[in-house]
Amino acid sequence: MNGAILLVSALIPLVLAITGLLNGARVAMDRITPWAPLPALLTALIAPSLQVSMPSLLFGAEFDLDALGRVFLGLSAVLWLAAGHFSCGYFENRKSERRHRFFFLLTMSGNLGLTVAADAVTFYSFFALMTFSAYPLVIHDGTENSRRAGRSYLRLAILGEMLLLSGLLLATSQAGSTEFSALPKAIALAPNRNTIIALLLAGFGVKAGLVPLHAWLPLAHPAAPAPASAVLSGTMIKAGVLGWLRVLPLGDLESSTWSGILLASGIFMNLYGAICGFVQVRPKEALAYSSVSQMGYLTLAAGLALEPDGVAPAAIAACAAYTVHHGIAKAALFLGVGALSHADGPRVRVLLLTGSLYCGLSLAGFPLTTGAYAKWLLKSIPAGKTWNAWASPLLLVTSIATAFLVARIIMLLVRLQPDQVKHAYGFPLAMRLLPAWGSLVLLGVLGPWLLPIALRSAGLHVTSFSALEHIGGGAALVLWTTPLLYIGRRLWLRTAAQPAIPPGDLLTFVGSKLERLTPISKFLAVFTPWKKPFSRFTQIRTEGLIKAVVRMEEAQTRWDFGMIALALTWTTLWVFLHWRTG
């Protein structure tokens, strides 16, 4: 089969987005849009292993449907499919729905494309497409709140892009090529490998929610509409992890320093996210923090993959499994919140809550869920004695933390007051939303059986997991969690008007401190997109400096000054040259 199919299936949403701008195509687009990721899904499911290089595209684009890419492509396609169907009729305003659809499709294209990209520049291009197109999704409702969220999203995203660009440039200059097959080895041998690794870790870390670069997550997720949050948490933040797995020298490093750093930050992220999420008062914020917490597991797995002694394949497989597990569960939860806020009937509410509870338990790793399986895979990575000894207690602690967070989330969902009940196309809205949500939950329920099969047929070496082990491993968790949850019920049942830790924890905290240091905050405000920088800037002390510069520029527009400047420049440069070269 022709390898171009990889590019085509990723670009179909992009083409649809542009077609959708044409007036005549709008009605047809309503029907087609939700199915846009279908070609990608089919590619992931049935296409053979494909490789293709397109030398004219970018700097010679390479596409490769390898095992990891296939898993990520399949997951992304499934989630975008669900979110696309969910968003049909989710929006009241046709005009805003169209705008949402346009950027939804662009983001989708970026997300699908990066999973099959096999060279750094192609990956980076799709990554940037995804990042920038997701911004309008975040600020979709146009309130001041979501604009603030969008602002922090964009700032951190730009920071990430810049770190990434520097890292990739340094790596490419070492490797002499941008292909993923060459980059990791070159990085491992580079004299400045620590700088490169740090830049790449942080650059992709912004997307992956690496604390303290995670601050955009709990702000952007609640601001975005439910289907956008679902894909944001379900697949887009995973792109950061995929980036790590693609470029980092897995198994090629001699020391395990970086592996240790990632391991430690993974554990820290896990607990930090759980704590921050636990004190939230709105379900979407809590869910967003739960994503930070869950990304901790993936960070941890990436850390294990960096270990020198050849455990990378097992760690990568565990990473892939966890990605699929978390992607489906978290997307279903986010869609559940969206459906619940429009659900009126008690039966629908019970159904939605039950499904959400199942997904929550899956996150916590209860028996007979994908969570249990994915955590078991993490645990059984053969990464040395220390890991084997400490993995079980460690995962038990983190699972208990997750269980508390899940209890809190379910509590918040129960208390969630539905918005004004909407009707779309003659049905109550919630009924329209159910199929997309329901299929995700169903996929989650079937997950423990489907997931090993899917991973294995993609080409990853994973072991199956017997029901006995499910029950054996789960028993400890259930036995610990139930009494603890009962003892701590006051904690997760409590009500509060304001969260004890504001969403965006560090960023909000630092921001409020900076407010007091006026000059600095005003200087930073210059970088606030979409405000006139000048009007703010003039108010501050640096006014004098600005005036001096402006006066100098004005002076430059006089021609006697021009002559003097010319003479001076030449003299200075010449003297300088003499001084330098002796």
Next chain:
Amino acid sequence: MNWNFWLPIFLPLSSLVTALLILVIRENQHRLRTFVNLLGATLKIVMVAVVGYGVYTQHAYEARMPLSLTLDLVLRVDDISLLFLALSSTLWFLTTIFAVGYLEGSPHQSRFFCFFSLCMTATMGISLAGNLITFLIFYEMLTLATYPLIVHRGTEKALRAGRIYLAYTLVGGAVTLAGTAWIHTLVGPTQFAHGGVLAPLAPTHRHQLQAIFTLMIVGLGVKAALFPLHGWLPTAMVAPAPVSALLHAVAVVKAGVFGIVRLIYDVFGVKFAVSLGVLAPLSWLAGFTIVYGSIRALFQHDLKRRLAYSTVSQLSYIVLGAAVFGASGTIGALAHLVHQGLMKITLFFCAGILGETWGIHGVDELSGIGRRMPLTMGAFTIAAFGMIGTPPMAGFVSKWYLGLGGVRAGDYWVLAVLIASSVLNCAYFLPIIHDAWFGKSRQDSVALPQRRSLVVPAAETSLPLLLPALVTAFMSLTAGLFAGSHFSPLGAARLITERMYAP
């Protein structure tokens, strides 16, 4: 007839003839003038294509005419000139269309288009120049031909801008002349040649050569808007939009940068320049100008002024790439020569459309304009993202190679400069884009369209204004997207660099 001799002469001559024809056309003969203009521009594109094919198949085009006993006027097509020729002839064609739409119904069109074509003649001459003296003659001619365009509106502000422009560029030209004369006293008449011609003088004339290099850079740096010689550029943006577009993309500023590229690679020779120690200070100056221009752009209210400072910054990308030793830097510089032209001309076209259609000039008046003019703002967005350097736009390609050049040369600060500039570019372009697409539409002060004659009733502005912007935006996108192709600016830049660094 010997085409190898005559083609290099016909290239500038076609514009000159156009200019003279326009002089005799009456003011109200719009159609005839437009026809002559477009005929000249089309003819030139065809000739450039022929010459391009010729160079590709190893043809040598050279016309040599004696100026005096020792000096020759040499017009020659080599690979670098071809790059510049292709860029300027294409953009000129588009700008002519834009100018026809822009100036519709305004007085003094014959004068305008006459000097417009003269400007083109000079630019053609600059790109074809085979030695320093030819280069200088056309360089000065460009200065003089551009002045009437800048003061076209005849307002007090325009006249002032014109005075400043003349003061700067004439002095710059004089300095360049002095440098050229100095070179002539040392080595006699020279030709441009990859690898340079001054290296044999190194042991005895080191300090003199350093002085000459500095002198030439200062002279050329005026048009290339190197800090602190950039003062004229933001002032000159009072010119009509098509003029600004040309000024910032192909004609004047590019002549300066092109001169610097020629100086480094074809007069001194890059390896020799490195051994003289003159390139590092130049790269520092360029690096400083990049950041300085971006910061200054941040504080401009006026859209065109902001774009002008952005040009100051972007031009120095090219100088930086040329001054950082190594193939990647050179590729980046040559590619950016084209890319910057494509992107900046798009931005100025859009600024012109906004000003002409809705009377919008300030960056804070753009709120919600994207819904009214989706195509214009779409083009603007593509170009602005290119300036920021987001893949897959053209700007990314040059930034990547410049960064690679910096890293390979061990100058890690180049990377820092590029990153800083990208962030600043985000800070001054993203607010505009955000306001335009997501801001609330202004209900109160929206002026009615000034232009009554929309060719297509549903179009957002008249077609001659819109089409060139769309075409250049499309080119800025495809130049990046298909950078790996042989026919992309990057492909050409790679080819040229290969020859330049050939032993």
